[in-house]
Each structure stands twice: as C-alpha cells, then as structure tokens.
Amino acid sequence: MKSIKEQLLQLVDLQKIDLKIYSTKKEMEKMPNELKKLKEEFEPRLQSYEEKQKELKSKEVSHLEMESEIKGKEAHLKQLQGKLSQVKNAKELNAIDAEINATKKSISEMEDEGLKTIDQIDNLKKELKEEEQIIEAEKKNIAELETKIAEKENINKKELETLTKERDKLASKIDPQILSDYEYIARNKEGVGIVGVKNGVCTGCYMSLPPQTVHDIRKGMEIFHCQFCSRVLFYPEWEN
Numbered sequence: 001m002k003s004i005k006e007q008l009l010q011l012v013d014l015q016k017i018d019l020k021i022y023s024t025k026k027e028m029e030k031m032p033n034e035l036k037k038l039k040e041e042f043e044p045r046l047q048s049y050e051e052k053q054k055e056l057k058s059k060e061v062s063h064l065e066m067e068s069e070i071k072g073k074e075a076h077l078k079q080l081q082g083k084l085s086q087v088k089n090a091k092e093l094n095a096i097d098a099e100i101n102a103t104k105k106s107i108s109e110m111e112d113e114g115l116k117t118i119d120q121i122d123n124l125k126k127e128l129k130e131e132e133q134i135i136e137a138e139k140k141n142i143a144e145l146e147t148k149i150a151e152k153e154n155i156n157k158k159e160l161e162t163l164t165k166e167r168d169k170l171a172s173k174i175d176p177q178i179l180s181d182y183e184y185i186a187r188n189k190e191g192v193g194i195v196g197v198k199n200g201v202c203t204g205c206y207m208s209l210p211p212q213t214v215h216d217i218r219k220g221m222e223i224f225h226c227q228f229c230s231r232v233l234f235y236p237e238w239e240n
C-alpha cells in the first residue's frame with residue numbers, strides 16, 4: 001500500500017489529466033455553438049436576398065404585362081387613325097379625335113410607368129449582385145468553420161482517448177475511497193478537487209488555514225480537507 005503522501009501526489013497528477021480532459025470537452029462543446037451563431041446571423045441576410053429576388057421577379061412580370069398592354073393600345077390607336085379617313089361628320093371626327101388623344105395619353109403614362117419599373121429592376125439587380133458577393137463570402141466562412149470544427153473534433157477525440165487511458169491507468173493506483181472523495185469535490189469545483197497549501201493559505205479559496213492544520217498536512221500522514229472550500233489539501237514541497 002502506498003503512503004498517503006504518495007497517493008495525494010498521484011491525485012495531483014490525475015487532476016492535471018482531468019483538467020485537460022475538462023478543457024478539451026469544454027472546447028468541443030463550444031465550437032458547434034460558434035457555428036450555430038454564425039448560421040443564425042446569416043439567416044436574415046439570406047431571407048432578405050430571397051425576398052428581393054421575388055420582388056425582382058414580380059417587377060419583371062408586371063413590366064412584361066404593361067408592355068403587352070401598350071402594344072394593344074397602340075394597335076387600337078392605329079385602328080382609330082384608320083377610321084379618321086372614313087368619318088362622315090364633325091361629330092364623329094370629334095369623338096374619334098377625343099379617343100385618339102385619350103389613348104395617346106394613356107400610352108404615354110404607361111411608358112413613363114414602364115421606365116420607372118425598369119429603373120427599379122436595374123436597382124434591384126445591382127443590389128442583388130452586391131448581396132450575392134456577401135452571401136458567397138459568408139457561405140465560404142461557414143464551410144471553412146465546418147471543416148475546422150470537424151478537424152479539431154477529430155484531434156480532440158483522439159486526445160481524449162489518450163488522456164482517458166492515461167487517467168484510468170493512474171486512477172487504478174489510487175485508493176478508491178480517496179479517489180471518489182476527490183472526484184466528488186472536483187465535480188463541484190470546476191474540476192479542481194485537490195489544491196496545495198502555500199504560506200499557510202489554501203490555494204483553492206485563498207483562506208488562511210490554522211497553523212496546527214498546516215503542520216499536520218505537511219506531515220502527509222492523513223487526508224485533510226480545506227475547512228472553507230472542502231478541497232483536498234497537499235503540500236507542494238513534496239513534489240520536489
């Protein structure tokens with residue numbers, strides 16, 4: 001059976017491995033969140049792009065409809081102009097004249113409207129082109145991050161396997177009671193279950209310990225816990 005002092009030092013080594021395992025796992029949890037955040041930020045931009053695309057489609061359709069309406073009105077105008085040579089009296093002439101003028105006015109209004117629509121279509125196309133570039137860059141970013149995460153995850157998985165093997169090997173040498181005591185505290189203290197005593201102070205919570213306790217801890221004959229933070233205490237000078 002190993003001495004308490006030896007077992008506590010093994011516990012310190014075990015904790016070093018545990019902290020590596022702890023931070024590796026933390027990192028593995030964090031990276032997919034970064035990706036999620038990036039994708040969430042990207043979503044509204046993509047939506048606005050799609051909405052603009054729809055707007056462009058509908059403007060193009062209404063422009064085509066207007067053009068065909070103008071063609072119809074132009075044909076009608078020609079008919080009216082043809083009738084002019086067949087008018088029989090002034091009243092008829094006036095009526096046709098009035099209709100010709102009204103049709104011309106309507107065509108001219110529609111042409112103005114058509115020019116406005118063409119401007120809007122051009123602007124939308126320009127905006128869409130600019131946004132396409134931003135979206136492409138953003139997609140590239142996301143893809144790169146995905147690759148990076150996948151690579152890092154592989155590395156971390158292998159690292160975890162190695163660390164876990166090392167840990168199991170070391171843990172098997174420590175008294176199960178001491179081990180489970182440490183594990184219980186570590187779980188509740190961000191992975192730090194055993195800490196050194198330095199200048200009479202617990203380096204886990206930085207509270208001063210009674211001199212007699214410090215004296216007893218130094219002897220390394222039994223397990224002591226910090227009376228303030230409950231962590232297992234050891235004497236760092238043993239490591240030398």
Ligand SMILES: [Zn+2]
Pocket residue numbers: 202203204205206207226227228229230231
């Ligand atoms: Zn403490």
